[in-house]
Amino acid sequence: MQLSAAPYEERLTAPRSWWLISFLVGLSLALILLPFGTLPMLAGLAGGTAAAAVMASSYGSIRIRVVGDSLIAGDAKVPVRALGETHVLDPEEARAWRTHKADTRAFLLLRAYIPTALRVEVTDPEDPTPYLYLSTREPERLAQAIRAAKASA
Numbered sequence: 001m002q003l004s005a006a007p008y009e010e011r012l013t014a015p016r017s018w019w020l021i022s023f024l025v026g027l028s029l030a031l032i033l034l035p036f037g038t039l040p041m042l043a044g045l046a047g048g049t050a051a052a053a054v055m056a057s058s059y060g061s062i063r064i065r066v067v068g069d070s071l072i073a074g075d076a077k078v079p080v081r082a083l084g085e086t087h088v089l090d091p092e093e094a095r096a097w098r099t100h101k102a103d104t105r106a107f108l109l110l111r112a113y114i115p116t117a118l119r120v121e122v123t124d125p126e127d128p129t130p131y132l133y134l135s136t137r138e139p140e141r142l143a144q145a146i147r148a149a150k151a152s153a
Contacts, residue, residue, distance in 0.1 A: 007066060008145030010136060014060030015113045022052035062109070064134055066145040069153040071120070073109050073134050080150045083132075084121035086143035091115035094135075103130050111135040118142050 026049025033044035065072045069080050089097055094117035098110055107129050118139040120132040136142050 008142055009063060009065045010138060010142070012060060012062050012064070012109075012111045012114060012135060012137075014056045018056040018060070018113075019053065022056050023049050025049065025052035062111075064109070064136060064142065066142070066149050069149060071132075071146060071149070073107075073132065076107055076109075076132070078122070078132065080146060080153055082122060082124035082127065083146060083150065084123040086146055087119040087121075088139040088143055089117040089119055097133055102133070105129055106131050106133055108133045109135055120146065 026045045026047070029048030030041045030045035033040040062074045063072070064074075066080070071078045071080055071083065094115060097117065097119055098108065102108065105128055110133070112135075114135040114137055116136060116139050118132075118134045118136050120134065120143075122129045122131055134142065
């Protein structure tokens with residue numbers, strides 16, 4: 001597999017507020033276990049915080065990459081030759097494409113805490129997916145990387 005002219009990689013990490021919420025989940029569990037004593041309370045604080053942090057981390061560990069001649073977005077791996085035009089979506093347009101403009105056949109990599117997105121048309125006649133909707137913090141860079149990978153393929 002050859003490297004693309006403009007490699008791209010982005011991890012869609014969870015926002016900082018989710019880490020505070022993870023601590024608050026642990027604190028809530030600690031308060032629930034307070035009547036049982038100090039040790040169960042501390043175990044609830046540590047265990048609840050850890051469990052919530054693992055969930056936040058796993059949700060925020062998804063990656064979008066352009067590697068060689070493929071776009072890898074979460075579990076999807078699409079060759080760039082099967083992709084058409086890219087459309088950078090501002091926050092307002094991104095919201096429209098993930099709500100009332102959305103197609104049920106589309107591949108949606110949604111992260112509601114990321115306001116911008118990129119919509120990439122799928123041109124492969126064998127694929128019923130009309131487009132990919134990718135939440136991304138840098139839609140222009142991702143679009144440029146896809147175009148560069150298509151040009152070098």
